[in-house]
Amino acid sequence: MIETRATVVSNDPEGQNYWRLRLSLKIPLRPQPGQFAMLRPSDQIEPILRRAFVFYRVKERDTGTDCEFIYKIVGRGTQQLRRARPGDTIDFLGPLGRGFHFETLTPSTGEVYLVSGGVGLPALYMLAEELSLRGIHVKLFHGEATARPEMEPAGLSDFTLLLGREAIVCTTEDGSFGRRGLVTEPLEEELRQGATCPARIFACGPSAMLREITRLSREFRVPAEISVEAAMGCGFGVCLGCVVPVRDCTTHRVTFKRVCIEGPVFSADELAWEDLPASAS
Amino acid sequence: MVDLSVTIAGIRFKNPVLTASGTFGYGVEFAPLLDLNALGGICTKGLSYRPLEGNPPPRIVETHGGMINSIGLQNIGVEAFVRDVLPQLRQYDTRIIANVFGFNRDEYLDVIRVLNDADGVDAYELNISCPNVSSGGMEFGNDPGEAARLTEACKRLAHRPVFVKLSPNAPDIGDVAVAVEKAGADAVSVTNTILGMSVDIYTRRPRLATVMGGVSGPAIKPIALRMVFQVARRVAIPVIGIGGIATAEDALEFLIAGATAIQVGTANYYDPLASIKIIDGLNRYCKQRSLDSILPLIGSIELPTNLRNAEGCQQPDVAS
Ligand SMILES: Cc1cc2nc3c(=O)[nH]c(=O)nc-3n(C[C@H](O)[C@H](O)[C@H](O)COP(=O)(O)OP(=O)(O)OC[C@H]3O[C@@H](n4cnc5c(N)ncnc54)[C@H](O)[C@@H]3O)c2cc1C
Ligand SMILES: Cc1cc2nc3c(=O)[nH]c(=O)nc-3n(C[C@H](O)[C@H](O)[C@H](O)COP(=O)(O)O)c2cc1C
Ligand code: FES
Numbered sequence: 001m002i003e004t005r006a007t008v009v010s011n012d013p014e015g016q017n018y019w020r021l022r023l024s025l026k027i028p029l030r031p032q033p034g035q036f037a038m039l040r041p042s043d044q045i046e047p048i049l050r051r052a053f054v055f056y057r058v059k060e061r062d063t064g065t066d067c068e069f070i071y072k073i074v075g076r077g078t079q080q081l082r083r084a085r086p087g088d089t090i091d092f093l094g095p096l097g098r099g100f101h102f103e104t105l106t107p108s109t110g111e112v113y114l115v116s117g118g119v120g121l122p123a124l125y126m127l128a129e130e131l132s133l134r135g136i137h138v139k140l141f142h143g144e145a146t147a148r149p150e151m152e153p154a155g156l157s158d159f160t161l162l163l164g165r166e167a168i169v170c171t172t173e174d175g176s177f178g179r180r181g182l183v184t185e186p187l188e189e190e191l192r193q194g195a196t197c198p199a200r201i202f203a204c205g206p207s208a209m210l211r212e213i214t215r216l217s218r219e220f221r222v223p224a225e226i227s228v229e230a231a232m233g234c235g236f237g238v239c240l241g242c243v244v245p246v247r248d249c250t251t252h253r254v255t256f257k258r259v260c261i262e263g264p265v266f267s268a269d270e271l272a273w274e275d276l277p278a279s280a281s
Numbered sequence: 282m283v284d285l286s287v288t289i290a291g292i293r294f295k296n297p298v299l300t301a302s303g304t305f306g307y308g309v310e311f312a313p314l315l316d317l318n319a320l321g322g323i324c325t326k327g328l329s330y331r332p333l334e335g336n337p338p339p340r341i342v343e344t345h346g347g348m349i350n351s352i353g354l355q356n357i358g359v360e361a362f363v364r365d366v367l368p369q370l371r372q373y374d375t376r377i378i379a380n381v382f383g384f385n386r387d388e389y390l391d392v393i394r395v396l397n398d399a400d401g402v403d404a405y406e407l408n409i410s411c412p413n414v415s416s417g418g419m420e421f422g423n424d425p426g427e428a429a430r431l432t433e434a435c436k437r438l439a440h441r442p443v444f445v446k447l448s449p450n451a452p453d454i455g456d457v458a459v460a461v462e463k464a465g466a467d468a469v470s471v472t473n474t475i476l477g478m479s480v481d482i483y484t485r486r487p488r489l490a491t492v493m494g495g496v497s498g499p500a501i502k503p504i505a506l507r508m509v510f511q512v513a514r515r516v517a518i519p520v521i522g523i524g525g526i527a528t529a530e531d532a533l534e535f536l537i538a539g540a541t542a543i544q545v546g547t548a549n550y551y552d553p554l555a556s557i558k559i560i561d562g563l564n565r566y567c568k569q570r571s572l573d574s575i576l577p578l579i580g581s582i583e584l585p586t587n588l589r590n591a592e593g594c595q596q597p598d599v600a601s
Contacts, residue, residue, distance in 0.1 A: 001313050003553050045346075045499075048348075049343050049551050131519070231341055240340070241305065241350060245353070255356065275337070276338075
């Protein structure tokens with residue numbers, strides 16, 4: 001965990017309502033897939049809390065690290081981030097949290113499914129890269145509510161380059177891009193018909209989608225790891241603001257775990273969904 | 282060299298900058314980010330006798346210039362603190378103030394009993410002011426009589442100085458301060474979070490699971506500063522100022538208004554180095570004014586002549 005100032009290399013719109021932020025850091029950094037950083041334009045005091053963004057792509061240089069983030073304009077913090085210009089500085093705290101567990105996976109353990117909804121997509125890119133590097137076959141299911149004609153979801157072209165078009169299934173709820181429907185529909189079809197069962201599912205997206213994935217993971221006995229979101233005060237474990245209820249698999253007791261330290265990636269089995277607030281996305 | 286040290290209840294703090302309970306974890310979480318030895322002191326997360334899970338999420342919501350929280354005092358319990366955390370904290374050359382909480386008087390005493398037997402704690406800070414629990418804390422803080430009785434009981438048992446952290450939600454915080462001073466408190470910490478709420482206009486639901494929570498951050502600074510000023514004029518024991526302090530300028534306002542030391546709270550979340558920057562800023566301020574000690578600044582506020590002798594300056598006659 002490092003607290004520093006990063007310099008904005010570029011900050012440009014991409015797809016609908018998304019932006020891609022490139023930062024340059026003067027220090028070496030090796031975030032794991034699924035880890036995140038807390039960001040805020042330096043010298044800005046409103047809104048005061050930093051915002052969490054997952055590392056999208058990271059490149060180490062001799063003199064430091066380049067990091068890319070893809071973010072969606074949601075409210076005050078992301079509006080403010082959008083105004084950052086090349087040369088501006090960003091207060092940076094990271095890498096934070098626990099990422100995805102993929103160490104035991106090998107080409108022989110089988111295929112891996114990545115499932116994302118909306119702004120969940122960026123959380124999976126470094127993981128896709130890492131799995132591909134290990135020769136593991138990866139399939140991506142990505143869903144959006146809607147898309148403008150001819151406009152790919154932000155970051156999708158990077159996944160296409162990495163995995164190939166045939167490894168990607170896209171859905172929109174209104175059918176404006178890819179298949180019509182929810183992303184969990186082609187996922188369920190695949191699990192039902194699939195000749196081979198995937199070794200694992202990794203997912204990030206809205207809570208309704210994650211709940212459905214938890215159900216599918218149980219039904220088809222495929223372990224799933226999901227990255228959850230929570231409003232964060234600090235991002236490094238001291239405010240206790242970001243907790244989610246989890247159930248101990250042996251005692252069945254429900255306790256709270258911090259998304260920023262014990263997460264953001266949890267095993268789907270672990271989350272006590274019925275105790276989670278409906279609004280948590 | 283500027284001497285920033287201050288003394289409270291016989292304890293020397295190398296500088297008046299402490300970190301506020303609940304905003305600095307148990308302290309060790311910040312070790313990778315800053316030199317804990319540089320701090321005047323660390324107030325631990327509120328400790329109860331048994332571990333507490335706290336309130337259901339969502340527990341925090343951001344507001345203009347601050348946030349509202351309803352953590353509900355989630356903590357590992359005093360025994361785990363003494364066993365697992367204190368040995369790590371003891372390696373640092375800074376003062377450790379254990380923030381103590383109970384749902385009733387006996388629980389406060391149970392926590393103090395465990396801490397009394399442990400090395401490496403310099404003082405206790407009684408939290409009688411958390412707005413996020415349905416019983417206990419809050420009532421003690423709102424009623425001068427209750428606050429005094431609790432303080433007296435804790436004081437009788439405690440092997441170390443007892444600071445009492447007052448509630449800004451009391452009808453008159455000055456009355457509570459006077460009562461706990463009489464009961465033997467060695468210092469008062471002013472102030473805890475201020476009861477507030479936030480509503481989602483789209484769902485028409487409260488944004489916090491507990492509906493109400495405690496407001497903290499720069500938004501509460503003027504209120505906290507006013508309370509420090511009022512309390513400092515009514516008690517002889519030291520006042521520790523807390524509420525929205527994020528910069529050296531903020532800290533100086535509190536010191537000038539009468540605080541002997543200050544605590545940095547919410548700022549630790551969005552600027553983890555805030556406390557260090559404040560210490561640097563105090564040094565610079567003193568150097569620029571050729572002060573070799575911070576002490577002359579404490580309570581040095583210049584008041585209009587007609588208000589100099591007024592005890593509390595409670596209701597200035599201003600047209601609004
Ligand atoms: C571990 C993690 C990784 C994330 N990675 C990305 C990413 O790569 N790209 C991206 O676009 N978004 C990401 N998010 C979500 C992003 O942090 C929120 O969209 C952002 O905080 C919204 O801030 P705002 O000021 O624009 O919105 P506002 O609604 O004004 O925010 C108000 C408050 O709520 C919090 N908040 C609001 N929505 C969310 C949310 N969905 N999740 C968490 N906190 C929220 C904010 O931090 C803030 O404290 C991530 C969240 C987490 C927890
Ligand atoms: C998330 C959070 C948790 C807190 N927990 C405690 C606590 O356990 N005990 C306590 O006495 N005060 C607690 N406080 C209050 C702070 O110590 C401080 O009094 C208050 O936040 C005002 O200062 P600030 O505006 O600088 O944050 C907490 C505050 C916050 C924001
Ligand atoms: S965001 Fe503060 S503990 Fe997780």
